[in-house]
């Protein structure tokens with residue numbers, strides 16, 4: 001079977017990275033910030049970054065905030081804030097023994113991505129790492145990335161509408177994890193084949 005893994009969500013907990021960046025950019029301007037828990041709960045409930053920022057920032061601030069955020073979020077200095085879920089190395093090793101593993105992500109900077117995978121010690125488990133620099137950030141990008149490599153049966157595991165929609169369009173089995181940037185309510189609206197609390201439950205769904 002082919003297994004396509006999203007990076008942020010099923011493999012990494014990105015909540016600290018996102019919150020650190022938000023806090024820094026807000027505090028630089030002397031603005032109040034939400035706690036990590038409050039911030040992440042809103043992100044998971046699909047609040048836009050702008051709505052969260054404007055809870056405590058004046059109108060008009062978001063434009064400059066967003067420019068800085070985009071330039072920094074994939075900066076190599078930030079990847080240390082990504083936390084790999086503890087079960088991931090063993091899980092990937094085990095799956096890759098009998099299945100073809102792919103990483104498919106909307107991360108833009110391939111060089112940083114490859115360095116991060118190497119430093120996490122999980123690069124070797126993937127047959128291929130699929131991304132596209134300067135991508136449009138929608139499920140269509142994932143469809144384009146996956147399509148040339150696809151043979152059935154296949155599954156995709158991810159934490160957002162991007163992963164579920166791409167998988168549905170390509171006729172793949174779709175697994176959504178609720179430990180990422182969308183809560184269970186939003187994931188269930190997408191009607192994936194299953195919602196898992198963590199990618200560690202993937203073994204129940206691999207043929």
Ligand SMILES: [Mg+2]
Nearest residue numbers: 006008009159
């Ligand atoms: Mg993700």
